[in-house]
Amino acid sequence: MAMNNHVVINEVGPRDGLQIQSRVLTVEQRLQLVNALIDAGIRSLEAGSFVSPKAVPQMAGTDQLLAQLPIPEEVAYAALVPNQRGFEMAMAAGSRRVNVVLSATETMNQKNIRMSLDQTRQVCADIMARCLADGIEGQAYVAVAFECPYEGPTSQSEVLRLARDMFAAGAAKVIIADTIGAANPSQVSRLMSALIDEHGADRLSCHFHDTRGMALANVLAALKLGIREFDSSIGGLGGCPFSPGASGNLATEDLALMLQSMGYQTNLDAIDLVPVIQLAESLTGAELGGHSYRWLRRQHDSRQAQGAPA
Amino acid sequence: MAMNNHVVINEVGPRDGLQIQSRVLTVEQRLQLVNALIDAGIRSLEAGSFVSPKAVPQMAGTDQLLAQLPIPEEVAYAALVPNQRGFEMAMAAGSRRVNVVLSATETMNQKNIRMSLDQTRQVCADIMARCLADGIEGQAYVAVAFECPYEGPTSQSEVLRLARDMFAAGAAKVIIADTIGAANPSQVSRLMSALIDEHGADRLSCHFHDTRGMALANVLAALKLGIREFDSSIGGLGGCPFSPGASGNLATEDLALMLQSMGYQTNLDAIDLVPVIQLAESLTGAELGGHSYRWLRRQHDSRQAQGAPA
Numbered sequence: 028m029a030m031n032n033h034v035v036i037n038e039v040g041p042r043d044g045l046q047i048q049s050r051v052l053t054v055e056q057r058l059q060l061v062n063a064l065i066d067a068g069i070r071s072l073e074a075g076s077f078v079s080p081k082a083v084p085q086m087a088g089t090d091q092l093l094a095q096l097p098i099p100e101e102v103a104y105a106a107l108v109p110n111q112r113g114f115e116m117a118m119a120a121g122s123r124r125v126n127v128v129l130s131a132t133e134t135m136n137q138k139n140i141r142m143s144l145d146q147t148r149q150v151c152a153d154i155m156a157r158c159l160a161d162g163i164e165g166q167a168y169v170a171v172a173f174e175c176p177y178e179g180p181t182s183q184s185e186v187l188r189l190a191r192d193m194f195a196a197g198a199a200k201v202i203i204a205d206t207i208g209a210a211n212p213s214q215v216s217r218l219m220s221a222l223i224d225e226h227g228a229d230r231l232s233c234h235f236h237d238t239r240g241m242a243l244a245n246v247l248a249a250l251k252l253g254i255r256e257f258d259s260s261i262g263g264l265g266g267c268p269f270s271p272g273a274s275g276n277l278a279t280e281d282l283a284l285m286l287q288s289m290g291y292q293t294n295l296d297a298i299d300l301v302p303v304i305q306l307a308e309s310l311t312g313a314e315l316g317g318h319s320y321r322w323l324r325r326q327h328d329s330r331q332a333q334g335a336p337a
Numbered sequence: 338m339a340m341n342n343h344v345v346i347n348e349v350g351p352r353d354g355l356q357i358q359s360r361v362l363t364v365e366q367r368l369q370l371v372n373a374l375i376d377a378g379i380r381s382l383e384a385g386s387f388v389s390p391k392a393v394p395q396m397a398g399t400d401q402l403l404a405q406l407p408i409p410e411e412v413a414y415a416a417l418v419p420n421q422r423g424f425e426m427a428m429a430a431g432s433r434r435v436n437v438v439l440s441a442t443e444t445m446n447q448k449n450i451r452m453s454l455d456q457t458r459q460v461c462a463d464i465m466a467r468c469l470a471d472g473i474e475g476q477a478y479v480a481v482a483f484e485c486p487y488e489g490p491t492s493q494s495e496v497l498r499l500a501r502d503m504f505a506a507g508a509a510k511v512i513i514a515d516t517i518g519a520a521n522p523s524q525v526s527r528l529m530s531a532l533i534d535e536h537g538a539d540r541l542s543c544h545f546h547d548t549r550g551m552a553l554a555n556v557l558a559a560l561k562l563g564i565r566e567f568d569s570s571i572g573g574l575g576g577c578p579f580s581p582g583a584s585g586n587l588a589t590e591d592l593a594l595m596l597q598s599m600g601y602q603t604n605l606d607a608i609d610l611v612p613v614i615q616l617a618e619s620l621t622g623a624e625l626g627g628h629s630y631r632w633l634r635r636q637h638d639s640r641q642a643q644g645a646p647a
Contacts, residue, residue: 208632211595211598211599212557212595212599213598213599213600237628238629238632239594239595239598239628239629239632240553240591240594240595240627240628240629240632241553241594241595241598241629243550243551243553243554244553244554244556244557244595246554247522247554247557247558248557281550284549284550284551285521285522285549285550285551285554288521288523288549288551289521289522289523290523317550318547318549318550318628319548319549319550319551322518322548322549
């Protein structure tokens with residue numbers, strides 16, 4: 028085990044998860060979910076995004092949400108911004124941490140946001156530079172970092188180049204995202220080793236999807252190299268439209284359970300996430316729960332039956 | 338990646354999986370499942386057990402099944418035996434590989450088979466000795482090797498002692514079983530490292546359950562140490578009664594997909610397992626499928642739509 032025993036679980040359900048749900052939650056409902064997550068011990072969370080409410084009605088009112096977030100002095104809340112206009116809105120709303128997304132292939136950028144890779148790269152670099160100048164924490168996602176649904180396997184040198192660009196522009200952190208859940212542990216070891224050699228493990232994070240069931244094994248591969256921050260989504264909320272439930276985003280409860288079992292400090296007890304998953308299910312109407320959910324629910328129910336605090 | 342790129346996937350669905358299904362299959366149905374598994378590329382398989390048909394009606398007629406197994410010259414078929422009488426039956430049926438199960442805690446042996454740990458150890462050692470004398474491949478499972486549902490965490494030194502005893506008695510292989518799916522990758526690394534130091538990786542195998550979602554991560558931990566054989570069950574068939582489907586046994590398709598993605602040779606393409614899972618579902622009436630099943634089914638369907646061989 029590495030010397031640093033503390034692992035940050037960055038919860039992305041309230042943004043990455045909610046944004047593709049067919050049911051649009053109110054700001055109050057989103058806040059209810061965030062409050063439950065924070066109560067359970069989450070201390071890093073992507074709260075929302077400043078995108079067009081016409082394009083993504085699920086994220087409308089993120090400024091109102093940000094104004095009401097609990098214990099902001101103790102929690103690192105991030106807002107995703109797609110462009111300068113979004114960045115201005117995030118600043119106006121008082122964001123202290125801003126995320127941008129840069130896909131590592133030309134086609135993914137074109138299909139996703141109708142911009143070339145070079146244009147997106149410039150927009151993201153400008154925002155990272157603004158973050159640095161304004162004393163805001165800028166975080167850059169490199170999406171489809173392992174495989175692109177349009178172009179196939181992603182070039183590692185391209186991912187390295189984009190990460191280098193983002194750090195050079197002022198990013199505090201680069202998050203390597205396996206957007207379609209195609210990575211395997213060997214690929215994770217290879218890419219993350221190269222990134223760690225250049226930038227150190229502390230400024231890197233990983234975002235895995237569980238489409239092919241390998242998310243936790245991928246976490247383990249990155250963990251062994253010294254990565255100490257991972258994205259996940261409560262109950263696996265979000266992810267690929269064709270695979271509801273746990274096969275989208277890595278579920279927070281699965282990540283939390285593995286890490287705590289291995290002796291890492293995450294500020295979470297996975298069993299405490301059970302009522303949060305149930306809340307997310309009732310709010311979204313989606314069937315949720317990672318691979319460990321049934322087991323956790325049993326533990327939670329038996330703990331409650333014993334009269335211990337849930 | 339280690340030098341040895343070949344990994345054996347030992348399929349346990351036809352025994353470990355079927356024995357706890359409420360629907361009792363006929364010998365012909367069990368043979369149908371075995372045939373489908375062999376057609377998909379499985380070359381190591383636990384075919385059945387020689388236990389009392391009154392106690393375990395699911396395994397009645399294992400001698401008839403063994404007589405009809407396909408390409409026995411190319412497949413390592415195992416039969417589980419609980420005692421000398423079972424061993425005699427396995428010999429009469431022409432078994433070339435025999436499995437015994439020894440739980441690592443006193444209470445588990447008492448509860449499971451109403452014998453003391455010492456009694457079970459003696460029975461297993463005697464059978465392993467008989468195997469060695471008769472030129473049969475004897476394999477000893479050490480069950481609840483990480484945690485016991487009655488006694489809690491299992492003593493590592495006890496597991497080491499039992500493995501040593503089984504090898505000393507004549508076992509060709511010892512299989513470390515996380516019977517209740519409680520192990521995490523750190524524990525796997527610790528225990529398997531100690532076992533490998535004593536016996537070498539080639540004579541060891543691992544059997545993981547996915548109750549807490551960590552089975553593939555545990556495989557990865559063992560793989561990194563040089564373990565090249567793992568048990569799994571088609572569609573996750575079997576496992577804990579309280580967690581149907583994928584949260585019992587590690588699903589063969591999940592294991593096969595991760596290993597092939599990482600470049601290991603297993604003689605399997607996980608996509609070819611889709612019709613086998615469907616067959617197992619129709620035979621047992623159970624809802625099956627590991628974490629990758631939805632994704633694999635999509636790949637399988639699109640491959641079929643393109644007219645390629647399924």
